[in-house]
Amino acid sequence: AQSVTQLDSQVPVFEEAPVELRCNYSSSVSVYLFWYVQYPNQGLQLLLKYLSGSTLVKGINGFEAEFNKSQTSFHLRKPSVHISDTAEYFCAVSDHTNFGNEKLTFGTGTRLTIIP
Amino acid sequence: DAEITQSPRHKITETGRQVTLACHQTWNHNNMFWYRQDLGHGLRLIHYSYGVQDTNKGEVSDGYSVSRSNTEDLPLTLESAASSQTSVYFCASSEVSASGQYTQYFGPGTRLTVL
Numbered sequence: 001a002q003s004v005t006q007l008d009s010q011v012p013v014f015e016e017a018p019v020e021l022r023c024n025y026s027s028s029v030s031v032y033l034f035w036y037v038q039y040p041n042q043g044l045q046l047l048l049k050y051l052s053g054s055t056l057v058k059g060i061n062g063f064e065a066e067f068n069k070s071q072t073s074f075h076l077r078k079p080s081v082h083i084s085d086t087a088e089y090f091c092a093v094s095d096h097t098n099f100g101n102e103k104l105t106f107g108t109g110t111r112l113t114i115i116p
Numbered sequence: 117d118a119e120i121t122q123s124p125r126h127k128i129t130e131t132g133r134q135v136t137l138a139c140h141q142t143w144n145h146n147n148m149f150w151y152r153q154d155l156g157h158g159l160r161l162i163h164y165s166y167g168v169q170d171t172n173k174g175e176v177s178d179g180y181s182v183s184r185s186n187t188e189d190l191p192l193t194l195e196s197a198a199s200s201q202t203s204v205y206f207c208a209s210s211e212v213s214a215s216g217q218y219t220q221y222f223g224p225g226t227r228l229t230v231l
Contacts (some may be wrong), residue, residue, distance in 0.1 A: 032218060043206060044222040090158060101147060101166050102218055106158040
């Protein structure tokens with residue numbers, strides 16, 4: 001079984017400042033990692049994912065994340081945030097021992113608030 | 117465009133009533149999932165299905181059931197609604213592309229209130 005920890009429940013950031021949202025995971029097997037964004041009153045939208053290969057993953061809206069196996073982390077970063085980035089961000093993990101039938105385990109989410 | 121829809125988007129019901137939430141996807145995905153979202157818990161898996169006639173229990177399945185009679189639909193039923201089941205419910209479906217890329221897509225959610 002795997003688990004995900006998002007240590008920061010809320011992160012306020014000034015507009016145009018950089019941001020890092022932290023995600024740590026626990027698993028006894030190899031994993032896939034995901035970041036999803038949820039805008040107010042909407043469903044979840046995939047930001048980026050790490051399946052294999054390069055540990056630096058680039059996603060939509062200028063976000064990127066780096067997979068660090070030794071630290072079991074997958075932190076999300078953006079060099080300059082905008083008001084439109086205000087949303088809830090979820091980190092998720094799945095193991096790929098059953099390829100094609102993965103189930104996601106989600107963290108509790110981080111609410112990113114951009115301050116004008 | 118292919119999509120995943122949920123209905124109703126909002127539902128208010130009374131304790132003890134049976135409630136069914138609909139989920140319909142037009143991607144022809146084999147895998148479908150139901151989650152509930154609660155403050156402080158993120159999304160938790162209720163039930164999932166890997167294909168027609170296949171259903172499996174997730175982390176928080178007590179009080180819920182699903183059935184899969186075709187590829188497109190996975191309705192979620194609350195047999196006897198309880199106040200603890202007040203939540204936002206998300207349906208999802210997933211695919212593995214020809215290049216091995218795994219992606220799970222989410223519906224817009226159903227906000228259920230049990231009074």
